[in-house]
Amino acid sequence: MLSLVSRSARSSSRGFGLCSQSVIRAMSSSAGPTPPYTTLAISRPAQDVTHVELHRPNKRNAMNKAFWSEMVDCFNEISNDPDCRVVVFSAAGKVFTAGIDLMDMAGDILQPQGDDTARISWNIRKTIAKFQDTFSVIERCPKPVVVAVHGACVGGGVDLITACDIRLCTQDAWFQVKEVDIGLAADVGTLQRLPKVIGSRSLVNELALTARKMYADEAKSSGLVSRVFADKEAMLTGALELAGEIAARSPVAVQGTKVNLVYSRDHSVAEGLEYMAAWNMSMLQTEDVMKSAQASMEKNNIKNVTFSKL
CATH class of the missing domain: 3.90.226.10 (2-enoyl-CoA Hydratase; Chain A, domain 1)
Structure with missing residues (x-):
């Protein structure tokens, strides 16, 4: 398509x-x-x-x-x-x-x-x-x-x-x-x-x-x-x-945010937090975190950062 x-x-x-x-x-x-x-x-x-x-x-x-x-x-x-x-x-x-x-x-x-x-x-x-x-x-x-x-x-x-x-x-x-x-x-x-x-x-x-x-x-x-x-x-x-x-944002961050927002809508706060911890124990290991943090510290427009496809 x-x-x-x-x-x-x-x-x-x-x-x-x-x-x-x-x-x-x-x-x-x-x-x-x-x-x-x-x-x-x-x-x-x-x-x-x-x-x-x-x-x-x-x-x-x-x-x-x-x-x-x-x-x-x-x-x-x-x-x-x-x-x-x-x-x-x-x-x-x-x-x-x-x-x-x-x-x-x-x-x-x-x-x-x-x-x-x-x-x-x-x-x-x-x-x-x-x-x-x-x-x-x-x-x-x-x-x-x-x-x-x-x-x-x-x-x-x-x-x-x-x-x-x-x-x-x-x-x-x-x-x-x-x-x-x-x-x-x-x-x-x-x-x-x-x-x-x-x-x-x-x-x-x-x-x-x-x-x-x-x-x-x-x-x-x-x-x-x-x-x-x-x-x-x-x-x-x-x-x-x-x-x-x-x-323009990290696709790891954006897609993880959507998935967890939908999950949390239908579960208790405690369940949502547990799911989030399990999710981010792997997703926090992305290089996107360092790229985004560096852009923020250098006051660089996030749109100038290149993130890998997901």
Whole structure:
């Protein structure tokens, strides 16, 4: 997959704060999905940064059958790509996503296969587990994922963004846990991750039980997103700059930080500390520590330090 990224994109410098407007426009309006994908476009807008774009603009980026497996393949490859240190995830077209493509998915959801209740239920469970993995793979990916949301982010879109590490949005963005409006409880991540993203359990319950829209300002004040931008172009510029700051750091440190943040979220403080000690008993032996410390003491910009691939 990532070998398909153009050589010119690979050779982009780390000066992310100086990204040209042409790069941003290319990110926000790429020609189409990248083979072998039909729903995703993959590019390398800057060194060590991979851009994954949800690309079904004519369908409001609704999540069809292909999307669920392509996301898993894509992020599994990114996880093992030594040339990628950070991911920026965005969407083509006028909105981030309208959620599940009900017309395309109706057969899997409404007409499960099986000879009796037990077998039908077993197959439904397998289908749900497959869909859950589509977003869990983002969380398992050791590379930090910065998601940039514009316009509508509905249903499965909320499942997706809550699995990401850093969330940005535009002023016109809005979010909706839509599932109760179509007769089901959200089952691929929102009900598990959103309560750990937003500080107010009451607010989470309100959003999930009423399917009301949450707009950008409330998303920012509640902690769902960390930054709000005037428009999509400004947001993508900001996402690239943020990705550049992360990519400039030691990949040993960055990936270890993500892994331990995710682990600590789901475990006690004591368990998190024990896991951290076991992790760093080997990771502290990297030469990256000395390089980073030397740059700090010499007041040298970290972006001038060269770290080995991981």
